[in-house]
Amino acid sequence: MPADMQLDPGLAGAAERVRILASRHAGEADRTRKLSPEVVAAIREAGFARHFVAARWGGSEGSFAELTRAVMAVGEGCPATAWCASLSAYSARFASHLPAEGHHALWGAGPDVxxxxxxxxxxxxxxxxxxxxxxxxxxxxxxxxxxxxxxxxxxxxxxxxxxxxxxxxxxxxxxxxxxxxxxxxxxxxxxxxxxxxxxxxxxxxxxxRADMLTGRNRDSDVPSHNVPFQAVGGLTFVAPVAGAAAGAMNAAVAVLTGKRRTHSVELQVTRAAAMVDAARHLVEQNARTIDERGLTAELMARNERNAVFAAELLVESVGLAVAASGSGGLGEGLPLQRFWRDVTSAASHVALKYDTAARKNYAAVLLGPEA
Known part of the structure; x- marks a missing residue:
């Protein structure tokens, strides 16, 4: 994890423990197409499920920035685990739109649902x-x-x-x-x-569904429960991809370290690392923008643009890392090929596509109405 990516208190140590555990199980999870019970339990115990749950039910009422950094950290070890951790948090945020009696039905016995x-x-x-x-x-x-x-x-x-x-x-x-x-x-x-x-x-x-899209919450005044889907939709899915691309870089470095390398390989690795850092900054900017609670149509459209452009950068960065590693990095028992497949698959999500997630809204902000 880069030095400037230290996590805030709360999910910090827990996210790192999940990353280490999930990394150990990642190969098996990929083969069996299922997270191990230990990893599922770790996601729950770390506090991902309770992150956006209201404090009155024992939840964390956490920030988007803290969650985003935690998801990216987990993604460095196992992208599938990070994906499920992210969605468990955001799904609870969606569920906050239920009537008050529904809140009790879900979280009355505890927040780690x-x-x-x-x-x-x-x-x-x-x-x-x-x-x-x-x-x-x-x-x-x-x-x-x-x-x-x-x-x-x-x-x-x-x-x-x-x-x-x-x-x-x-x-x-x-x-x-x-x-x-x-x-x-x-x-x-x-x-x-x-x-x-x-x-x-x-x-x-x-x-x-209109309440979730607009962010209008009739039964909760928790700030994170009153955010339009447009501002946060892409963040849900791109944060695990950002973590996965960093994991791919780590895997490529492990393959290349100590070996003779060409000028071309060094250029590929340098460009890939810069792309990962640039994408992560865009992802973090999205989270900060939401936490600052000053959302406008322009900022929400920028968040959509940031998410899809970050996904594009991340796919390209992992492609460069694979190219730099050569055949020696694509052994079935090595993690690089798994990160490559995971990033490619995750970035295909509809929320990370220009035409469906960013083009129309951001073009309207940037260019104004059509003639």
Whole structure:
């Protein structure tokens, strides 16, 4: 970890312990496509799940900057672990939009509840006595195989006009999981498919997707619970990638140290290291911008731009690290090839693509309205 990346108190020592443990298990997790129970327990015990939970429920009410640095630190050891740690924190932030009774349902017995989220709308729900009847299939739900609760987004009939999109909180055991995740990278994230068949969801375990998008929280005044999704969406996914790229650099350095090297190799390593540092600075800037609580349309659009550009830099940096290491760095038993696959896979997420996450909003800020 670079000297200027010391963690704040809170997640500091815990994140480092998770990094060390996850690094030891990373090869096995990649082979089995599953995080070990020890690593899952470490994510929970470190405080990732409680990071954004309100203090009244025993949570940390932590900052975005602290979480971002902790996720990047874990990512240096195992990107899949960092991905799941990040999503467990942000999913709890989403769940803060539930009514007050829903907060009690999730965190009344304690704050260390692992929540997974299916962000992409699917399925449907219909009104029933005191709640909703929910059915559907949701793909790419990271961490669903060990989550205590999962948030899914579904359409409900509108009173007039088009359907409304709402999130529904489902406790583990009320839905099925199909093991469909077969990506070449980030194998251990367990981003499988959730299936619900007529699950009854009480009213207090649902909230409007519009509230999450706008950051309008009717039942919590905690600052981190009142941030628009536009400002923070990319940060959720790019922080693990930034950590993974730093891990790839460490792995490449381990391959090259002590060996004869060419001028070209030195240029590749130098450029790759600069790209990783530049991307990490952009990622950290996003987190600081949110914590400073002065979000404007311009700053939110910049956050989107920063996230996608950082992802692009990180993919290129790992490509250079691989090229510099040559065939000797791509042995199946070496970590570099795993970091390479993980960064490539993670950076393909829709939240890290220009056309879907940054182009329109930032171009409007930079260039104004179209003629």
């Amino acid at each position: 692992v929540v997974a989220t299916a962000l992409i709308p699917s399925g449907k729900a219909v009104r029933t006595g005191g709640g909703w009847r929910l059915s559907g299939t949701w793909h790419y739900v990271s961490g669903v195989d060990f989550a205590d609760w999962t948030l899914v987004c579904a359409a409900v009939p509108g009173p007039e006009g088009p359907p409304e999109l709402r999130f529904f909180a489902l406790p583990s055991g009320t839905y099925g999981v199909q093991e469909t995740w077969d990506s070449v990278g980030m194998r251990a994230t367990g981003s499988h498919t959730l299936v619900a068949d007529g699950v009854l969801v009480p009213e207090h375990l649902s909230f409007a």
